[in-house]
Amino acid sequence: MVLVYSDNKDLMLELLAKGSELAKELNKSLTAVIIGNDECSKEYIAHGADKVIVAETDLKDSKAEEFSDILESIAKEDDSEIILIGSNKNGKEIAPRLASKFETGCCTDCINVYLKDKKLVAERIVYSGNAVAVEQFTTTPQIVTIPSKVFDALPKDDGHKGEVVTKKIDVKKSSSKIVNVQELKTEGANVEDAEIIVSCGRGLKDKNDIKMIHDLAEVLKGRTVGCSRPIAADLKWLPEDHWIGLSGHKVKPKLYIAAGISGQIQHIAGMRDSGIIVAINKDPEALIFKSADYGIVGDLYEVLPKLTDAIKTKMG
Amino acid sequence: MNIVVCAKQVVDVSEIKVDSKTNKPILAGVPHKISDIDKNAMEEAIKIKEKHGGKITVLTLGSADAKEKIKELLAMGADEGILLPEPENHDYFMTSQILASAIKKIGEYDIVLCGEASIDLFSGQIGPRVAGILNIPQITYAQNVTVEKEKIVSERNLGDKAVTIESSFPVLVTVTKEINEPRLPSLMQILAAANKPIHDWSLDDVGSGGIEPKILTIDIKGVSMERKNVIYQDDIDDSVGKLVDNLAKEGVLR
Numbered sequence: 001m002v003l004v005y006s007d008n009k010d011l012m013l014e015l016l017a018k019g020s021e022l023a024k025e026l027n028k029s030l031t032a033v034i035i036g037n038d039e040c041s042k043e044y045i046a047h048g049a050d051k052v053i054v055a056e057t058d059l060k061d062s063k064a065e066e067f068s069d070i071l072e073s074i075a076k077e078d079d080s081e082i083i084l085i086g087s088n089k090n091g092k093e094i095a096p097r098l099a100s101k102f103e104t105g106c107c108t109d110c111i112n113v114y115l116k117d118k119k120l121v122a123e124r125i126v127y128s129g130n131a132v133a134v135e136q137f138t139t140t141p142q143i144v145t146i147p148s149k150v151f152d153a154l155p156k157d158d159g160h161k162g163e164v165v166t167k168k169i170d171v172k173k174s175s176s177k178i179v180n181v182q183e184l185k186t187e188g189a190n191v192e193d194a195e196i197i198v199s200c201g202r203g204l205k206d207k208n209d210i211k212m213i214h215d216l217a218e219v220l221k222g223r224t225v226g227c228s229r230p231i232a233a234d235l236k237w238l239p240e241d242h243w244i245g246l247s248g249h250k251v252k253p254k255l256y257i258a259a260g261i262s263g264q265i266q267h268i269a270g271m272r273d274s275g276i277i278v279a280i281n282k283d284p285e286a287l288i289f290k291s292a293d294y295g296i297v298g299d300l301y302e303v304l305p306k307l308t309d310a311i312k313t314k315m316g
Numbered sequence: 317m318n319i320v321v322c323a324k325q326v327v328d329v330s331e332i333k334v335d336s337k338t339n340k341p342i343l344a345g346v347p348h349k350i351s352d353i354d355k356n357a358m359e360e361a362i363k364i365k366e367k368h369g370g371k372i373t374v375l376t377l378g379s380a381d382a383k384e385k386i387k388e389l390l391a392m393g394a395d396e397g398i399l400l401p402e403p404e405n406h407d408y409f410m411t412s413q414i415l416a417s418a419i420k421k422i423g424e425y426d427i428v429l430c431g432e433a434s435i436d437l438f439s440g441q442i443g444p445r446v447a448g449i450l451n452i453p454q455i456t457y458a459q460n461v462t463v464e465k466e467k468i469v470s471e472r473n474l475g476d477k478a479v480t481i482e483s484s485f486p487v488l489v490t491v492t493k494e495i496n497e498p499r500l501p502s503l504m505q506i507l508a509a510a511n512k513p514i515h516d517w518s519l520d521d522v523g524s525g526g527i528e529p530k531i532l533t534i535d536i537k538g539v540s541m542e543r544k545n546v547i548y549q550d551d552i553d554d555s556v557g558k559l560v561d562n563l564a565k566e567g568v569l570r
Binding site: 061064065068088089090092093094095096097098099100101103104105106107108109121122123124125126127128129130131132133134135136137138139174175176177178179180181182183184196220221233234240241246247254255265272275276277278279284289290291292293294295296297298302303306307310311314315 | 437469473482529536537
């Protein structure tokens with residue numbers, strides 16, 4: 001069987017698309033797992049699941065120790081050959097722990113998975129975006145984690161049939177406990193879905209200058225602002241949902257404008273799939289120009305207001 | 317407080333060049349270093365030891381030349397190092413099995429600290445796998461850690477929320493780069509590190525001889541990054557005009 005799990009519903013739909021493809025090729029069925037309350041089993045079935053297992057739990061939040069035990073129990077009973085797990089931080093801490101229980105292989109953050117001689121092959125970015133490692137599994141279950149936006153969800157098919165099985169799975173309680181969950185301040189920016197992103201880096205001298213970035217995003221009707229690591233992680237001028245890069249969000253907008261970003265490979269890894277990439281940097285040697293379709297060598301404080309005006313005029 | 321820090325020797329990814337013909341990375345000759353985030357784990361271990369006393373053991377899988385790099389961690393404040401050989405074709409399964417077996421052999425430990433991921437392969441698997449094998453709680457992506465006598469409290473940064481976890485010992489913690497700024501050892505500390513022991517353990521010493529991988533790396537592919545590279549360097553007004561014309565032609569201005 002092919003098993004799919006994520007605590008994120010949108011990501012789950014994307015995993016189900018890939019899961020159905022793999023399941024068909026292996027002539028197996030596709031099982032989706034929900035840990036907690038059943039809020040979306042119907043939707044999972046309409047997106048390809050042949051079975052949804054709802055594991056009831058009194059745990060409110062994801063905990064790797066218990067959740068990997070629950071998945072282990074389900075995967076054993078379901079005889080899972082392939083386990084696809086959503087690559088958010090919760091998924092990435094569950095998958096390897098689950099793999100350790102099965103003493104099997106695992107690949108995290110895969111950008112492609114396919115079958116070769118009935119064995120799973122997974123591709124993932126290594127060496128800070130300089131290469132792609134191609135890994136083939138030799139044992140089952142074959143466990144991979146897949147980030148959002150790698151695969152497209154299937155269109156909803158209300159005719160697709162599937163069963164829902166609700167189970168109470170008893171697992172050993174971990175000796176650790178979650179004592180607090182705090183929602184982090186976000187502006188609801190969803191860089192991963194944005195079609196146009198204007199992004200900033202260390203070239204900005206002051207937090208208030210982010211307004212220039214917003215102004216350009218606004219005339220582009222993109223309204224989405226991104227940033228490199230220093231702006232989100234070190235200076236904290238923008239919340240982390242704006243952070244684009246290997247450890248931040250991976251984006252693929254139609255247009256990506258990088259202003260005052262040097263182009264460290266970690267940042268490139270997060271935006272390399274963008275349609276058109278524009279770079280603005282005062283250093284003609286900046287790495288970002290190598291990854292850009294168009295570039296202007298110049299001070300962003302001079303270029304950005306002019307560019308904003310010119311685009312406003314052009315678009316009427 | 318007995319602390320084990322798992323540290324990996326990696327190629328310095330910022331020094332990697334790409335072969336212009338094949339697009340593949342050229343790894344030969346690239347300098348090695350301790351993975352940056354493992355140094356954050358080391359720094360955190362020292363802070364815990366400063367408060368509670370105890371012993372810090374550094375555990376590394378790698379070639380013999382990794383000893384030079386382990387010395388840097390001893391200079392920072394670790395008490396001793398253990399170096400295990402890195403078997404050919406090793407994968408995450410093998411590495412974590414060997415590390416966990418070594419930790420079992422060390423015997424008494426309260427906290428195992430790792431970086432959230434190594435900067436070369438960035439899989440983030442080793443921490444959770446080692447915790448799974450040892451069957452102890454794990455706290456991953458820790459952005460701060462407070463250690464008390466009987467428990468550890470740590471905040472995990474999940475991007476959209478921060479989750480605070482409390483655990484008894486033993487526990488495994490993986491830290492993020494933001495948790496601290498690793499210290500630079502003084503000359504005195506560097507000199508003193510020469511007298512700290514680095515033990516060579518064999519795979520048989522930890523009962524991991526004959527271990528086989530569960531995944532095989534069948535290729536390391538280059539990535540093509542073909543871009544138009546039209547760069548304007550002259551008059552800013554002129555450059556802006558040309559750029560906007562091109563963006564309109566590309567159909568990205570709606």
